[in-house]
Amino acid sequence: xxxxxxxxxxxxxxxxxxxxxxxxxxxxxxxxxxxxxxxxxxxxxxxxxxxxxxxxxxxxxxxxxxxxxxxxxxxxxxxxxxxxxxxxxxxxxxxxxxxxxxxxxxxxxxxxxxxxxxxxxxxxxxxxxxxxxxxxxxxxxxxxxxxxxxxxxxxxxxxxxxxxxxxxxxxxxxxxxxxxxxxxxxxxxxxxxxxxxxxxxxxxxxxxxxxxxxxxxxxxxxxxxxxxxxxxxxxxxxxxxxxxxxxxxxxxxxxxxxx
Numbered sequence: 001x002x003x004x005x006x007x008x009x010x011x012x013x014x015x016x017x018x019x020x021x022x023x024x025x026x027x028x029x030x031x032x033x034x035x036x037x038x039x040x041x042x043x044x045x046x047x048x049x050x051x052x053x054x055x056x057x058x059x060x061x062x063x064x065x066x067x068x069x070x071x072x073x074x075x076x077x078x079x080x081x082x083x084x085x086x087x088x089x090x091x092x093x094x095x096x097x098x099x100x101x102x103x104x105x106x107x108x109x110x111x112x113x114x115x116x117x118x119x120x121x122x123x124x125x126x127x128x129x130x131x132x133x134x135x136x137x138x139x140x141x142x143x144x145x146x147x148x149x150x151x152x153x154x155x156x157x158x159x160x161x162x163x164x165x166x167x168x169x170x171x172x173x174x175x176x177x178x179x180x181x182x183x184x185x186x187x188x189x190x191x192x193x194x195x196x197x198x199x200x201x202x203x204x205x206x207x208x209x210x211x212x213x214x215x216x217x218x219x220x221x222x223x224x225x226x227x228x229x230x231x232x233x234x235x236x237x238x239x240x241x242x243x244x245x246x247x248x249x250x251x252x253x254x255x256x257x258x259x
Contacts, residue, residue: 001156001254002154002156002157002254002256003154003155003156003252003253003255004152004250004251004253004254005155005251006126006152006153006251007019007020007022007031007151007152007249007251008020008145008149008150008151008152009023009032009033009034010034010035010149010151011033011034011035011036011060011064011069011083012036012037012038012039012060012069012104013035013037013038013039013046013048013111013112014038014047014049014050014052015060016058016059016146016198017062017149018060018062020064022248022251023248023249024246024247025180025244025245025246025247025248025249026110026111026245027109027242027245027246028111028119029110029119029120029239029240029241029242029244029245030111030119030120030121030240031111031121031151031249033064034111034121034151035107035112035113036106036107036112037112038104038111038112039091039094039098039102039104039105040102040103040104040105041101041102042103046112047094047098049193050191050192054073054097054098054099054201055098055201056196056197056198056199056200056201057074057075057199057201058071058072058073058076059071059199066082067082068080068082069090071090076093076097077093079093084106090104091103091104115188118185118237118238118239119239120182120183120237120238120239120240121152122149122150122151122152122236122237123152123182123184123235123236123238124145124148124154124162124234124235124236125153125155125157125158125160125162126141126153126155127155127158127159127160127161128159128160128161128162129144129145129148129153130159131159131160131218132148132214132234135210135214136211138204139204143197143198147194147195147198148190148194148234149193150235152177152249154255157255160218160219160220160223162236163187163219163220164223164257165182165236165257166184166186166187166224166227166236166237167184169227171224172184172185172239173257174257175257175258176255176258177249177253177254177255178249180240180244180247180248181240181241181244181258182238183238183239183241184236184237185237185239186227186237187227187228187233187235187236187237188233188234188235189230189232190208190232192208194207194211194234195207195208211231211232211234212230212231212232213231215231215232215234216228216231219231
């Protein structure tokens with residue numbers, strides 16, 4: 001039986017996240033605290049790991065109950081901050097580390113998702129991550145999870161089982177995790193981040209090409225291939241209907257497709 005095995009939140013977008021055992025659904029369809037904060041340049045452009053590999057060197061330690069984070073990096077001081085009260089100091093730490101002015105913004109309704117059309121959590125299977133590790137033997141399962149940065153991980157199902165959680169163009173797949181209803185939208189297009197080591201940022205040469213070739217070779221026969229204009233896609237983008245706001249997801253919840 002497919003079940004939710006891990007919940008990952010990324011309180012500051014592009015910075016490594018934290019695993020939790022349960023999480024509340026916000027009114028905007030996001031997970032509470034996920035991508036709640038993001039950094040922006042002086043001209044208002046979001047600063048992201050895909051364009052700024054130095055993000056990979058940051059080691060955060062979040063305490064969500066006290067709204068604090070300790071930031072550390074190889075060439076930056078280890079410093080503790082309150083996410084709400086120390087915003088100016090946080091901005092200075094990131095500005096110094098990234099080498100560019102950075103301002104911190106907060107959104108407690110939807111967070112700062114890349115896909116604003118599908119701002120729900122991304123979903124991936126543990127078996128899918130293990131299959132990717134077969135393609136890249138230098139990567140273990142835990143590292144693969146950190147590379148792809150999905151919010152919800154599902155175990156107890158074969159590789160790419162989660163590909164049934166999206167359909168053809170203009171088709172929504174309804175499924176439930178615990179008592180929370182989701183709408184599966186499309187397979188997530190990947191950026192350069194999965195090609196890089198999650199701590200050093202060192203890329204695997206030819207990662208995107210090799211990944212795309214293997215993904216096409218192993219794509220289940222029943223998958224809606226019309227959603228793959230390219231095969232550098234893994235995990236599922238979702239929406240959570242407003243009716244689910246306030247509900248809680250918990251590790252161990254069963255996953256069921258609603259036919």
